Amino acid sequence: MLEFKDVCFNYGNGVPVLEHINIRIGPGEFIGLGGRNGCGKTTVTRLLMGLEKPVSGEILHDGKVINDDDASARSHYIGYVFQRPERQMFRSTVEDEVAYGPQQLGMSRDETAAAVAEALAMTGLSHLAKAYPPNLNRGEKQRVAIASAIAMHTSCIILDEPTSGQDSADKKMLMELLTDLNKKGMTILIISHDMDIFAQYCQRVIVIGNHTKAFDGTPQELFTQREDLYDLGLSRPESVALSMAVPGMKYCRSMKEFTEEMLRR
């Protein structure tokens, strides 16, 4: 369980970024984090990661205050996939890259090898074990970053805009991998501007607006009940808009679901 208690933050220039934020992230949740550009989404995740410290308030992990724990202490339970995953890679092969975390944790050679093999298999990267990370495409690099978190047995992965600029096949592959990890108990927090991802994959969405938490609830509540979606920097996904336009139609999380529902009628 990760928790923000009354967290306030600015970058030291007096301009408030986050004010009195309260968030609880339970084990095994799949959460989307949304809001306008510059509203503070990345800042929330940097605070969770230990890359920034709150000006006031507390960040807790399993009930223990972790404000003073740095990013390396938190890497035991939080993995991070940057917008540009190549920035977090510095070893010459994929398997060495994924082995780095387990080695830092002090795992034995055999334990490390087993953790790396398992993580590469889970992320579909076994055939790229000897590849040079900079030569991979973005989707593969993201999966290396996810494999690194899996190999460290982290319980939570945070991803910053992982699907921006990706084609729909890569996007689907990534989201299916995350869904699979989530089913195995991994907590997922995903920053996105893609409303389809919120609707289709997230159990809960948190929206930051006006320096504070502007919404925290299910995607269905967000997309069907909030009148101020546009002001929050969001929009209604096509599947939801269409299902709301057809009388008697149930809420549809995806176009596939909408089409199937229409064919059933």
Ligand code: ADP
């Ligand atoms: P988002 O991820 O929602 O686009 P960010 O968390 O990146 O938003 O930024 C929130 C606010 O903090 C923005 O106004 C941004 O300009 C400001 N900001 C981000 N990083 C820094 C920094 N290193 N120094 C000063 N201001 C920053």
